[in-house]
Amino acid sequence: MKFWESQGMASRGARRRLRIPRPALAAAAVALAAGAVAVFCTELFTVTTVRFHGCASVPKDSLETVRIGFTGSNLVTLRTGWAGERLAALPEVESVRFVRRPFHTVECRLVKREPVALLVAGSVREVDREGVVLPARAGRGDIDLPLITGIAERAVAKESGRRSLARALEVLRLIRAEGVSPAGQVSEIHVDGEDIELVWTGTGTLIRLGRDEYASRVRKLKAVGTVLLDREGNPEIIDLRFDRQVIIR
Numbered sequence: 089m090k091f092w093e094s095q096g097m098a099s100r101g102a103r104r105r106l107r108i109p110r111p112a113l114a115a116a117a118v119a120l121a122a123g124a125v126a127v128f129c130t131e132l133f134t135v136t137t138v139r140f141h142g143c144a145s146v147p148k149d150s151l152e153t154v155r156i157g158f159t160g161s162n163l164v165t166l167r168t169g170w171a172g173e174r175l176a177a178l179p180e181v182e183s184v185r186f187v188r189r190p191f192h193t194v195e196c197r198l199v200k201r202e203p204v205a206l207l208v209a210g211s212v213r214e215v216d217r218e219g220v221v222l223p224a225r226a227g228r229g230d231i232d233l234p235l236i237t238g239i240a241e242r243a244v245a246k247e248s249g250r251r252s253l254a255r256a257l258e259v260l261r262l263i264r265a266e267g268v269s270p271a272g273q274v275s276e277i278h279v280d281g282e283d284i285e286l287v288w289t290g291t292g293t294l295i296r297l298g299r300d301e302y303a304s305r306v307r308k309l310k311a312v313g314t315v316l317l318d319r320e321g322n323p324e325i326i327d328l329r330f331d332r333q334v335i336i337r
Contacts, residue, residue: 133163135194142198145180145226151196158194166194180226182216200226205260205277206233207253210241217261219253234260238279252279259284259297262306283329291322298329308334 138155140146154171168186175184180200187195203214203222214222215236221244236256243249256277263274275289284302286295297305305328312326312334327335 133191135159135161135163135166136192137194139193139195140198141195142200143196145200145223146175146178146198147225150174150178154196163188163190163192163194168194171196179220180222203233205236205257207239207244208235208237209239209244209249215253215257217257219250219257234274235276236279237276255279255284255302259286259302259306262303263309266306266310268306268310288322292324293322294325296325296327296329305329 135158138158140151143151153174157171158166158168166188172184172186175181175196175198181198182201183199185197185199187197189195201216201218201220201222204217205215207213207215207221211224213224214226214233216222236253239249239252239256243252256279259277260274274286276287278285278287282299284297284299286297287293288295295309297309308328309326323336325335325337327337
């Protein structure tokens with residue numbers, strides 16, 4: 089017998105061995121159909137419970153809309169996109185995630201924005217690292233956060249106000265990233281037109297950073313700040329706006 093003939097016979101034999109009896113196929117089809125009926129056509133996977141986590145300050149009407157929209161839906165085919173968009177549109181919400189729990193429960197997990205400073209503009213409002221102004225209902229009343237001043241209330245919602253706020257937050261980020269000591273004592277970041285100024289807690293020292301090159305000026309502050317601010321007779325002003333020199337008064 090030739091080699092290719094033996095190969096052909098072996099292949100035909102394999103096909104015969106892999107052939108599934110029709111009764112088995114029918115039984116499998118019935119099982120699949122029964123499973124589909126159980127999932128889609130019965131109350132086995134009907135949503136009856138919606139649980140919310142991290143939603144303390146979220147308006148109750150928004151939560152109730154999501155609850156009503158989910159209740160009675162099929163857990164497997166439930167679409168959560170619209171609910172995620174609705175909740176993520178709230179200024180205090182950073183992200184939203186939905187988790188399905190067998191057999192009737194959906195969990196809604198919200199991550200809230202963390203405030204890093206207090207914006208003083210007409211009223212006092214918390215802001216996060218991205219410059220999102222948190223609504224008063226989400227406030228934590230953290231008086232230890234540094235103040236951002238000098239931005240007019242009417243400018244907060246305008247592009248000019250957002251730019252000023254972003255610059256102030258960038259300075260705060262650099263101070264913390266560089267480990268400026270004592271970083272926790274920055275009591276105020278003041279926006280004066282295009283310039284940024286800092287006020288140190290306790291000493292009241294005014295630190296002038298100017299309008300640009302904040303990274304290099306914060307590093308310069310780190311180099312001189314610890315010695316100057318920890319000694320007796322703290323300076324009234326530390327001016328870092330000039331290249332290759334620090335003016336102290």
